Amino acid sequence: LEAFGHGVVTVLGSVDDPATGQQLVATALDKFGSADILVNNAGITSDMLAMRMKPEDFARVVSVNLDGTFYVSQPVFKKMLKARTGVIINLASVVGLTGNIGQANYAASKAGIIGLTKTLAREGAMRGVRVNAIAPGMIATDMTAALSQASQDQILAEIPLKRFGQPEEIAHAARFLVENAYITGQTLTVAGGLG
Template identity: 70%
Template sequence: MMDFTNQTVLITGSSRGIGLAIAKAFDAAGAHVILHARSEIKPNIYADFKQKPQILQFDIADAEAAEASLKALYKQDNFAGVDVLVNNAGITKDQLAMAMAPNDFAEVVNVNLNGTFNVTQPIFKKMIRQKHGAIINLSSVVGLMGNMGQINYAASKAGIIGLTKSLAKEGARRGIRVNAIAPGMIVSDMTSVLSEETQAKILENIPLSRFGEANEIAEAALFLAGSAYITGQTLSIDGGLYI
C-alpha cells in the first residue's frame, strides 16, 4: 500500500462505482479525500472513511460552475492545494451512429471531454505554481478500440488520451505527471443489467474470462499517483480485451 498521508486527492464522479472505489483506496492510504458529484452526496456514502472527506457539488460540463467551485476550494483557510486529481466523472448515451441524435453526441463529448478540461485547467494552473502534482484521467478501452453504438463515448474517451499526452508534456518541467487509465468491462450498475447471453458474448473476447472489479481500477490509480517516473501513459485495465 502506498502512503498518501498529508496529500489531498480530488476525485470527480466519486459518489458511486469506480470513483467511490478510488476515493476509498486513497482514504485507506492516508490521503485527505475530496469527493465530487453533480448531485448531493449522502453521508452514508463515506461513513466508513478513515477521514471525513470534503464534498464538492457541481456539473463538470458547466465551466463557470467548475471554476467557481474550485476557486472557492483554494480560498479556504489552510488549504495547501490538490496533490492528485482523478478525473472520473462521465456519462454514456449509447446508440448506433445512424440513429444517434446530434444532441446525444454533443452532450457525451461535452461532459466527458470538455468536463475533464473544465476541472483540470484550474487545478493544473495551481499545480504549476506548486511545482508538483499528479493527474489521472479515466479513459476507456473503447477509446482505444472503438465500439458499436458508442461513437460519442469512444470519441470522448479517445480525446481524453490525447489530452493526457499533451498535458503531460506541458506539465513535466514543473513536476506534474499526467496519465490515463483505460478500463475494460468492469462490474458496475451498467454491466449488471446486461443479459447473461450478452455477458457471455463479451467474456468470449476477454482472455482472463471475467469482468474487472472497481477496486482493481483504484489500485491502478494509486500506482500511477505514486509512480514518480511515469507520465503521458495510458494503462489498460481490461483483462486482455485490447491486445
C-alpha cells in the first residue's frame, strides 16, 4: 500500500483480544484522522473431523475469526456511525455457506461472520455505514501452496472454473463493494462457481 502512496499503520496484538481493536482504531485515527474503510481479513484454520475436534480447537478458530472480526469492527463502527459514513468489508468463506468436512470450527466462524455482517449492515444503514462480506473459495496463497498435489487436484475437481482464485481477485471484489454505494448486507461469493 505504501508503494501506491497510501499510509499504513501496524498494531501488534491478537484480534481476539478486544484491546487490540481499541488500539488499532486509536493508532489509525492518530495517523489518518478518520476511519473510512475497514477490511477484516484475519483468520486461522485448525482442520480435523468434528468427532476428533477438541473444544479448544473449536474455540480458538471461532475466537480469532469471528470474535476478532467483532472486536476490530466495533470501535471502527462506532466512529463510522458518528461520522455518518464508512464501509466495512468482512472476509468470510464459501465454507461458511456450504460447510466442509473437517472444518466445523472454520465453517461456524465464517457463517457467524456472515450473520454479523448482515446485522451490522442493518444497524449502520440509517447512518450511511455499509457492511458487506466476501466469501472466497480456494485462493492461491502460501496456505494452499502447502497442500499436497493430490489435495490440490481433488479441490480443483470440485471448482467449476477448474482453477484457484488469485488474491487480486479478492481485492477487486473488495474494491467493488467499497465503491458501490447501494450494496450493503450482502455476501459476495468469489469461488470459481462453488457455493
